[in-house]
Amino acid sequence: VFPRESISSPSIRVSHVVKGRIPEAIHKPVSQLLESDKTIYYERMMFCFEIPTIYQDIDGSRLNLTIGGVRAYNEQNLYAKKSPEKFKIFIGFKNLVCCNLCVSTDGYKASLRVMDISAMLTSAVELFQSYDMERHLSLMAAYQSVGMSESQFAQFLGRCRLYQYLPSAEKKHLPELLLTDTQIGMVARSYYEDENFGKTDDRYISLWKVYNLFTGSNKSSYIDNFLDRAENASTVTTGLARALHGDAEYAWFLG
Known part of the structure; x- marks a missing residue:
């Protein structure tokens, strides 16, 4: 190949x-x-x-x-x-x-x-x-042009924490989120502390950085769960990008 x-x-x-x-x-x-x-x-x-x-x-x-x-x-x-x-x-x-x-x-x-x-x-x-390598690279590059304010990011993380405890009947109507509660906490800490992918001085964060905070927290996963969560991180980030442009599928995560 x-x-x-x-x-x-x-x-x-x-x-x-x-x-x-x-x-x-x-x-x-x-x-x-x-x-x-x-x-x-x-x-x-x-x-x-x-x-x-x-x-x-x-x-x-x-x-x-x-x-x-x-x-x-x-x-x-x-x-x-x-x-x-x-x-x-x-x-x-x-x-x-x-x-x-x-x-x-x-x-x-x-x-x-x-x-x-x-x-x-x-x-x-x-x-x-x-x-489709070119499509994958274009999708990741596009994450740079979309982002969230600190309040939007905080709302998103709060919803991610709530997601873990939703009743099954409600959760089945929402897109899947595989990162654990502990990993979401790691994302929150990295927002402030990560030198490469943390917030900017005006507390804005691009989805490219959010995506890397997701994949960074995923490194704590067991080997057999790692790839499922890596793929899900891509799906969730793409869904967030659409939600920030008005799409309804991931709107719940933004409040």
Whole structure:
């Protein structure tokens, strides 16, 4: 798909270590276990690599094209008979100023189920080819020209806090917001403290900065939730931009 581009070495992160033993040692007391009897695996793993020769600059931030994926054993029954393996894959951009990951809807496949590597490769290539890179970059660049005053931003954050506790009957009529209450608190703190994406001297904040506060707070997510929230951050920011121009879908979040 990218035959003439430079590709970085992958970065790999794992979490939730699970220690076990080989089947032959299943009945051994713990005190008698040999190192060769022990096994170790991780419930969650994420990898990503950059293609630094494909990049764009937005408001002084360099964005490199980035590809990656997630494998989470906690989402799969490891003891069932052979069934399709589940993965999450994405293509998007990484902001080198803060290492925030920018993922759009058309660059993310939240549930890729395959039986073998060839099927996974085919599905990945289809995603990469269908991803509209220029549209994604244009959308993010447009966030610079829309913004909120401090009172609007405070109203928005308050609504985000309320959203977490809405009755299900009310929440189902609103767009989805995946950031947690704690992460919304991190966004509020960063509005005042973040040197790159915080408020200006007149307490105005562009949606480009709001978006990066979202993706920055998302770095506290578990690996298996990270990509869903990254994609949702893009959707919410785009919805906010429309709401500030009078669209009704996300108007509730602005009060």
